[in-house]
Amino acid sequence: MVDDKFLERLGIEKGTRKVVNHEERGRVLRAMDGCTYKAAAGGSLSNSLVALARLGSSRASSYPELRIAMAGSVGSDPLGSFYRQKLHRANVQFLSKPVKDGTTGTVIVLTTPDAQRTMLAYQGTSSTLAYDSDLAEIVSKSNLLIVEGYLFEFSHTIEAIKQACEDAKKNGALIAVSASDVSCIKRCHSDFWDIVGNYADILFANANEARAFCELTSEESTVSAARYLSHSIPLVSVTDGMHGSYIGVKGEAIYIPPPACIPVDTCGAGDAYASGILYGILRGASDLKGIGLLAAQVAAVVVGQQGTRLRVKDADRFPTYDISSPSSPKSSTGGGDGNYRGPKRAVPPSLEDLLSDCLVLPLRLRFYINAKPAPPSNSKMLEGPLFVTWKKATNGSEPRLRGCIGTLEPRQIVSGFKDYALTSALRDRRFSPIQSKELPYLECTVSILTEYETALNHLDWEVGKHGLIIEFTDPDYNVRRSGTYLPEVAAHEVLRYLAGWTQLETIDSLMRKAGYNGTITESLRKKIRVTRYQSTLYTMHYGEYTAYVKKNRGEINGAPIVNGFKPGQ
Structure with a gap:
């Protein structure tokens, strides 16, 4: 935990994500001497996968256990070993071999008392993702492929993403893309749309990321962005913090109200929300309102704790959450009713x-x-x-x-x-x-x-x-x-x-x-x-x-x- 003055001394804008080099990372770590911090195997995609694995293997679930795996790039250093071990313990198989003599990428998350997080990303080996025949075979047998948006920052990974999407599409798998970061979207706008427009079945974004995708101004509403994107992508999930979230389908937006919670750390909230959406879809639920309410509850649990990952004890209470039947709450202004039917009018x-x-x-x-x-x-x-x-x-x-x-x-x-x-x-x-x-x-x-x-x-x-x-x-x-x-x-x-x-x-x-x-x-x-x-x-x-x-x-x-x-x- 740091205060606003700490960020000001280092010239860091609160609430943003910045890519840093090895020297800049060292400068921040030295400034953190005396601060309380914790090392964790994090990352946007891995946070979602761990939560999904824990929801899918819960003792309270009557469904078969979900099999979850991740392909990424870590070095052969102690941090790389730590990362792989943590994922393995969370029932997420790590598919990629460590890069010899490589340095594992890290993200320093600086949380202020208002629960806002500022991230400093050191890429390390994360820019060296390889898509080989072994990985292609696994993708071709999968039901769902998730692409993390941060990968779009590395120009040479775009072809790997395309090939993975092609293999997944041939097999009839769902393809989900996470927006990840506003600055990343702005820098890689064309590459994002090339993948999202041609392959994505699901897009995860927060309000600012959704507006960046649409090239809308900050004055445009979140619901407008969700509706706009849903004309091009079958299902769009747009989170908006304390204001709730929207699920966009076919030009309509279903409003998901935020659960009551006391925010401690907002880092990982969107990742947790995505896991709830994916869990509902993989379990065959058709009620989008119910799926959205589940996702919001999962995110609220993560926001109310220190740390980015859904804990096992919390995951155990979600698989019994009712997402099997249409939910009763009314949809958003001009939004759908949660079942792909468009706005519902009053009919005798x-x-x-x-x-x-x-x-x-x-x-x-x-x-x-x-x-x-x-x-x-x-x-x-x-x-x-x-x-x-x-x-x-x-x-x-x-x-x-x-x-x-x-x-x-x-x-x-x-x-x-x-x-x-x-x-x-x-x-x-x-x-x-x-x-x-x-x-x-x-x-x-x-x-x-x-x-x-x-x-x-x-x-x-x-x-x-x-x-x-x-x-x-x-x-x-x-x-x-x-x-x-x-x-x-x-x-x-x-x-x-x-x-x-x-x-x-x-x-x-x-x-x-x-x-x-x-x-x-x-x-x-x-x-x-x-x-x-x-x-x-x-x-x-x-x-x-x-x-x-x-x-x-x-x-x-x-x-x-x-x-x-x-x-x-």
């Missing part, structure tokens, strides 16, 4: 119940009737990407879109029908929620997506046959953008306008849908990565639904059907 329960029944049951039955081969009655539900589309037609007019939401990730088809039927009917932000009076005029279509293929170029697909997923880098903001059109979208425009959409018009429209507002050039089109797919459609009109219900039940929700609609609506 009776309407939601009716929509839950309306069309969905017959659609499920129709899918099973048409599925070839038909699934056994006791088998697991079929899985696949799906979209649910609602359209409305009045007085014989052409059906008009009233909502369309789905997922490109595999979902259990039967449960997915119900979830996305409700979500697209009530929570598509482009439209007002469907009202009960509209039900007689509705039709519902479920699109089951199949036959995924990587297109040779942006024109290697057919209008009306293929759906498209495009991915490209926005040259104006250096961010990754993506979007999808179902096969029927371009085909619908062909019928509507006779001349129809050409392939280029479809691509250009999809780029706009993805959020790109700049000039569309042929060279930019050629840089687009296109995945094409096909879909099988299952459609039912409200009239078909009422006929089905009348045949099987004779009524809807307890009231007889009159002219295809329930009286009193």
Whole structure:
């Protein structure tokens, strides 16, 4: 523990991280004579891995133990041996061999009475990370790869990071990147986005780091940064100290309130938070709000102690934390509800119940009737990407879109029908929620997506046959953008306008849908990565639904059907 005057005497700015050389490190250590300090095997990534290992091996957990390993660079000196031994005792395997005659890197963490930490990093051998065949084999068999942001400061490690990400991606592993430090992001902004935009499934950052990623000013809110980043990265975790944290998904931000705690040392708080997020994901939890609350509790424990690592006795109480079911607290302003559904509007329960029944049951039955081969009655539900589309037609007019939401990730088809039927009917932000009076005029279509293929170029697909997923880098903001059109979208425009959409018009429209507002050039089109797919459609009109219900039940929700609609609506 040091005071502000100590930092001032050494000319060190409080709350920052500075890279120092061997001489500067010696000067600080000499100035610390007489101070109380403790040697610990630390580091951002290792802090997260130790916490994750302790959560994953807790005596209170009913899950199999998580197997955690770390690749890094340490010297053959006593500090290197100390580091490896500490990780081994924490159930984290250290994969890399020590660098012969190398000096292990160190970080001096200076904590002031207000719990702020100032870090002085001496790189030592940490800049010599090697990605060899043995490490590549381990990465190719892993479920999760985590890349520490500090590595981006070393230009020759970028290729190693890319190769590791490629190997992980081929195996279907999740890839997480920690932002690590504002100054590091600013110095290595292009390299960060090259990796994050092309590979990352998860990004961990604090508020200032998130703003640095987006090149936003300090006046911009944390939630704005979380939303911005979540357009390019599937899941974004942004911590903001005593103000709480946000989990960003698909342009929305779920607010996670901070637990009550008395801060002792904030060093390692973000690392602990990341371990909680990763623990929830690896255990298969789907409720992001619940995962975020767990992560915040883990971070609060570390903030309330001296030292950066989650203790075993504290880890034992977290695996029983309920992250298996959707949490009840409301989401943040304009944020999601914790289940990838977008902002939730106030809808009369009776309407939601009716929509839950309306069309969905017959659609499920129709899918099973048409599925070839038909699934056994006791088998697991079929899985696949799906979209649910609602359209409305009045007085014989052409059906008009009233909502369309789905997922490109595999979902259990039967449960997915119900979830996305409700979500697209009530929570598509482009439209007002469907009202009960509209039900007689509705039709519902479920699109089951199949036959995924990587297109040779942006024109290697057919209008009306293929759906498209495009991915490209926005040259104006250096961010990754993506979007999808179902096969029927371009085909619908062909019928509507006779001349129809050409392939280029479809691509250009999809780029706009993805959020790109700049000039569309042929060279930019050629840089687009296109995945094409096909879909099988299952459609039912409200009239078909009422006929089905009348045949099987004779009524809807307890009231007889009159002219295809329930009286009193």
